[in-house]
Amino acid sequence: MTNNLRYIERIPTAAEFQELRTNAGWGIPPESALKDSLAKTIFGVCVEDSDGTTIGMGRLVGDGGIQVFITDVIVHKHWQNRGIGKQIMKSLMKHVENVSSPATFVGLFSAIGREKFYKTFGFITRPNEKLGAGMVYFPAKKDGK
Numbered sequence: 001m002t003n004n005l006r007y008i009e010r011i012p013t014a015a016e017f018q019e020l021r022t023n024a025g026w027g028i029p030p031e032s033a034l035k036d037s038l039a040k041t042i043f044g045v046c047v048e049d050s051d052g053t054t055i056g057m058g059r060l061v062g063d064g065g066i067q068v069f070i071t072d073v074i075v076h077k078h079w080q081n082r083g084i085g086k087q088i089m090k091s092l093m094k095h096v097e098n099v100s101s102p103a104t105f106v107g108l109f110s111a112i113g114r115e116k117f118y119k120t121f122g123f124i125t126r127p128n129e130k131l132g133a134g135m136v137y138f139p140a141k142k143d144g145k
Helices: 014-024 031-039 084-099 115-119
Strands: 006-008 043-048 054-062 067-075 105-108
Touching: 006 084, 014 031, 014 054, 014 067, 043 084, 054 084, 067 084, 084 115
Parallel strands: 067 105
Antiparallel strands: 006 043, 043 054, 054 067
């Protein structure tokens, strides 16, 4: 049942972030990077169940004007396929629409197999006839790992 869920415009705590990413099978960044990253979130939305447990989240990061990226859209696996992720995206996109300019670029990295979900919000895949492939770079780890 999703009637008693609360969608709250806020940044997840470090503990909530770690719990949801672990539940999703995603890696957890080092504590030093995590707190700094969360503090620099432009906008966030968290979903709480009737007990106040955070069961979903989504964040916007970037410069807030030209470059905005949607990240960490996660719903706890026990709550998936109930429209919660869609509501998180609607909240994120509403914020983007309220603060964007004609120069704003909104990007995201989709998990494999989730592209169709993001296309419903107007996102397009790359490469295409106008845009090259999206790319990513991972700096060398300072601790050798």
